[in-house]
Amino acid sequence: MAHETPPQWDRETRRRLRHGEAAALGELYDRFAPLAYGIARRILDEDPAAADVTAEVFGRLWASPDSFDPARGPLRSWIATESHRLAVERLRDAGTADRPGHPPGTTPTPTTAAELAHRVRAASTAARADYIVTSMPAPLRDALELTRAQRQDYRHVARRLGITEEETRRRLRLGLQLLSTAGSYAAPEGA
Numbered sequence: 001m002a003h004e005t006p007p008q009w010d011r012e013t014r015r016r017l018r019h020g021e022a023a024a025l026g027e028l029y030d031r032f033a034p035l036a037y038g039i040a041r042r043i044l045d046e047d048p049a050a051a052d053v054t055a056e057v058f059g060r061l062w063a064s065p066d067s068f069d070p071a072r073g074p075l076r077s078w079i080a081t082e083s084h085r086l087a088v089e090r091l092r093d094a095g096t097a098d099r100p101g102h103p104p105g106t107t108p109t110p111t112t113a114a115e116l117a118h119r120v121r122a123a124s125t126a127a128r129a130d131y132i133v134t135s136m137p138a139p140l141r142d143a144l145e146l147t148r149a150q151r152q153d154y155r156h157v158a159r160r161l162g163i164t165e166e167e168t169r170r171r172l173r174l175g176l177q178l179l180s181t182a183g184s185y186a187a188p189e190g191a
Contacts, residue, residue, distance in 0.1 A: 007074070013027070013028055014066075014075075025058065028061070035131070036054040036058070036079050036082075036083040038127075039127045040083050040087040042126050043088060049090060052090075053086045061079075080131050087127075129179055132179055132181070139161075140174055140175040142161060143157055143168055
């Protein structure tokens with residue numbers, strides 16, 4: 001799975017997109033579409049909607065490469081942020097459109113707004129956690145995945161990874177500390 005790219009790759013990709021190189025868009029899509037799709041899928045809980053958000057993110061980047069500014073951060077972060085923003089926007093639109101008497105663009109009732117805000121916060125936290133896990137160094141991610149997905153204790157993980165039990169505990173602790181930050185970046189109340 002692709003992780004952070006060097007800043008020069010990000011700048012060069014933007015330059016190529018500015019010149020209309022379709023191959024640059026293809027490379028970008030191959031590298032980051034799973035990230036965009038995963039974030040959107042986690043928030044929207046629908047494959048077609050997540051695919052639409054993914055297409056929209058890359059379509060926007062193709063149409064306006066300058067919307068990404070390498071000085072403000074990596075391209076991966078821009079794509080993750082844009083995917084999150086568009087998915088939350090769709091979730092909010094769906095939350096108001098699906099309610100009787102609340103056409104798109106109108107303010108939902110307080111109960112509906114509270115339910116929607118809760119859903120947005122939960123989805124934002126989950127999407128942030130997914131992003132953190134895919135972005136963390138492989139040794140931390142591997143230790144976490146073995147304990148969570150395969151339900152192995154730290155002793156089994158240490159043997160499986162060929163490291164000491166102390167190192168395993170350190171990796172698990174660091175990984176869990178990173179994951180604990182996911183909730184602190186969720187959408188604020190009423191957002």
